[in-house]
Amino acid sequence: MSITSYLKRRVCGKAASIIKRVVLPAGAVMLLLQLFTTSPSAPQPQDLDSLIVPGEAIDPILERKIDRVHPTQLHPNLTPSSWSMATANITDSHKVRFKGHAITNQTVTLTLMSSADKVFMSINKKEIYRNLGDRGIHLVVLNQHTGRVMAARVFDTFSVGVEEEMVEFIDDIRDGRVLVFAVLDEASKNLSWRGRNKLKELGSRWSDKLGYRDMWALVTRKGGLKMAETYSNVATADTGYEWGGPVFLRTDFDLEEQSDECQWENNERNEARRVFCRRFEGYGAMCDCDVTSWANVFFHADSKLDEELRRQKLYKELGVAILATDRPHYLYRTLKGLWEAPGINRDKVVIYSDRPQREITALARLFGVYLIQTGQPATNVSKVNIRHKVQRIFRDVMGARFPPESVLEGVLPDDTLPPFSTSHLLLLEDDLQVAVDVFKFLHTMIPVFEMDPTILGISCFNYYGFGDVANSLTTVYRTQELNPLALLLPSRTVHEHLAPRWPKVNASSEWYLPLRTALLASPGRALVYPEVPRVRHLGYRGVLINGAVQHNFFRDQSLSLTTDYHITEADVQNVELSRYEARLLETLKASEPITFDFCKHDLLYKENPVVMFVSYNGSRSDEDTFLYVMQCLRTWHAYPEAGWRGVWQLHYHGHWLSLVAVPLSPYSYLKPDDYSPVTAPSSTTATTSSSTTSSSSSFPSS
Incomplete structure (x- = not known):
């Protein structure tokens, strides 16, 4: 006997038919009515403390799942402005809380915003920094004793190479300083492993994940523990445009009471260093306590x-x-x-x-x-x-x-x-x-x-x-x-x-x-x-x-x-016009003519002078070959510079290499009759021209 038959006969008895024909259909109808007529219940408030990792801001993905009261509802007389944190939807639930941390007279509240078009920072509701247009990573250095700004720099890590300057600047900051980082617009395109690893050394857990147009902010202590960090990803940000959503951060930290002034010998030069280093940061040996005298700097x-x-x-x-x-x-x-x-x-x-x-x-x-x-x-x-x-x-x-x-x-x-x-x-x-x-x-x-x-x-x-x-x-x-x-x-x-x-x-x-x-x-x-x-x-x-x-x-x-x-005195005298031209002519006559593609082959090391006649008439439209040769020599190739009568001289692999522009140079007549002037390969001409056009304006004044 099956279990179903046993339940019908032994348990339900004569009521089995009533349950089958009345009770079950009625329950199904009530369930359907419940589903279609009842509104979804409001989510139960969650314990925000369970969502905060000590030393971290609230995760931006979890943040949108939490109902919060807008500050204007708590303070009806508060008037929002473009720089008011009331518009940032920051409440006390955003604060980073450390177990056992007590609020004292030395406690300050740092608030910051990082977004696609602005960076803003304040301490105890007093603005300490704002920027509306400089792309990249903004770094503000705070004195851990007074909370004052000691340095503010912008590193446009969207551009190649700038991260090297950022790493050097961070290394020149003394331990103990409070570092505040924020992104404006974009900062990841040319932020390579070197810059990201430096940020990881400072406690960041999001630097590896920072992607194109992501927003990010970090508050940390040089040589100490991270205080807070937050991050907004383009792919997960519900912003309706192509940047990560603005990130807002508020964290408390205590100012240190004990002074960290260097115990240098008392003299005029060291006193000048003390005064300078109390106010400014990022100067390496000048403010290093281990460098005990002015001379040792x-x-x-x-x-x-x-x-x-x-x-x-x-x-x-x-x-x-x-x-x-x-x-x-x-x-x-x-x-x-x-x-x-x-x-x-x-x-x-x-x-x-x-x-x-x-x-x-x-x-x-x-x-x-x-x-x-x-x-x-x-x-x-x-x-x-x-x-x-x-x-x-x-x-x-x-x-x-x-x-x-x-x-x-x-x-x-x-x-x-x-x-x-x-x-x-x-x-x-x-x-x-x-x-x-x-x-x-x-x-x-x-x-x-x-x-x-x-x-x-x-x-x-x-x-x-x-x-x-x-x-x-x-x-x-x-x-x-x-x-x-x-x-x-x-x-x-x-x-x-x-x-x-x-x-x-x-x-x-x-x-x-x-x-x-x-x-x-x-x-x-x-x-x-x-x-x-x-x-x-x-x-x-x-x-x-x-x-x-x-x-x-x-x-x-x-x-x-x-x-x-x-x-020597003879070297100085050889720069005089008549001697210089006589030496140049003598060198060109003694040089061995070569036709060589430095991009494809490596010239053997020798000490004999060599000369190459390059096709170049001095016009902008005809400089492709010259720039191609210079690029292959791994030297300046933005535009022709620093020649003398159409001749450029360099020391390359032991050779004194002379490049003579034909027909620009008056020394073109030294070209052997059976020598064809060097020209750039046709496949590289367009590339060289286009790559140097944008850089061909002079860079003398920076």
Whole structure:
């Protein structure tokens, strides 16, 4: 007997038919009515504490499943604004709670917002930072004792290479500081393993997952524990557009009462360091407690050379002027490099800044250098601001007089005292790294101004100064092309060629236009520059510089790292016009002609000179072959630079390689009759042209 039959007969008996025909159909009808007529019940409130990982913000995916009361419902008189956190739907349930954490007088509340178009931060409802337009990762450094902002930087990690600068900056921050990170717009495209690993070291668990246009925020302590983190993914954000939803974070932390001031020896220099390091952050050895003296902040290269250069006549006639903007950490790196170079006359260093800036002023006081705040009127053309600033430098330091139509009202005030006067001026920008032998090189080469009046200046920079083609510390070249980075100018050039032809007030040209005009006005005029650069560009942001330009064209340039070499008097004399051309002709005649594709093959190491005749007529439309050859040599290939009469010379694999442009160069006649000028493969011509067109504007001012 089956179980069904047993239940019918033994349990239900005569009621089995009634259950089958009445009870079961009635139950089915009631169930259907219940499903179609009853509204869904409201979800039961959940315990938010169970959704919070200690040290984390609420997970953005779980966050949308939780009902919350809007702050305007709790406070009817609260008026939301574009910057009010009332519009951010942040309630007490968003706070990060730590077990056993008690609110004291030292507790502060940090609130921040990260979104596609703005970043905002506040402490105890007081705004400490906002930004509406700078793409990338925003980093604000807070003092753990006072809660004050010590540094604020933006790293556009959408651009290649910028993460390297971010990692270096984080490494230069002292342990214990509170670091606040937030994303604006996009920050992941070129954030590679190096940057992500650095963020993981700081406690982040979302840095590996940060994707294109995701939003992210992190509050952590350098060398300590993470305080809070939140993240919004594009794929899961219910925003209706192509960015992750805005993320909001609120966390409490206690300010530390015990001071962390370094126990340095009490003296004037260390006291200046203490004052500076209380207010600013990100300066590495300058604020490192283990670096106990001012002298130990700097690398000391060659004290004997320093004493030798101080005894030279030109020591007191060589000044340095630095063009500074709103990049104090760049300026610090430039000043530190100058202080480490033997032969620096520290009494003749001046910084020219556009307007009063607290951190730049503090740096000038720390190093004890002159600071001139030009206070020039703001314009929309940055190169015009730079031109007015350089004009002020030439007037103050070299006593130059300019035509009245070139002087903007207020740019050259009559009631100011010059910082110093000099006959030779090294003009630097604040994003340049100076080599340890820069003053040795300049002191050695300055006599060429008296020897050859056709030389208008000395540049410490070489566009082609990459490791594969620049390895001779004693080789110096002439060029009729402009090379205005790290330029040493004698007073003769400023008074005779620059000041009288200075652009008019309403012109939009750069400051170096008169110098370019002077170089082209008379055959034989030139600038000289070293094969191995004595200065290199390190800035990732500026007027004409961004991360991609710095990474692709300047990042791998060489820099002289020693003072152990000797430029002979004969080497200096060979730069004089007649001797230089005689040596160039002799070298070309003695060189072995080659046709070689450096992209496909590697030239054997030898020491014999070689020459390659390249098809190039000097026009923009015909530079593809030249740029292809330079790219294959792994050197500068944005546009042709720094040639002399259509000839470029490089040291490559031991060879002194000369590239002669045919028919541009007057030395084209040296091409053998059976030699066909080198041309780029047809498959690369279009690529080379298109890749350099966008970069072919000059990058002299950053």
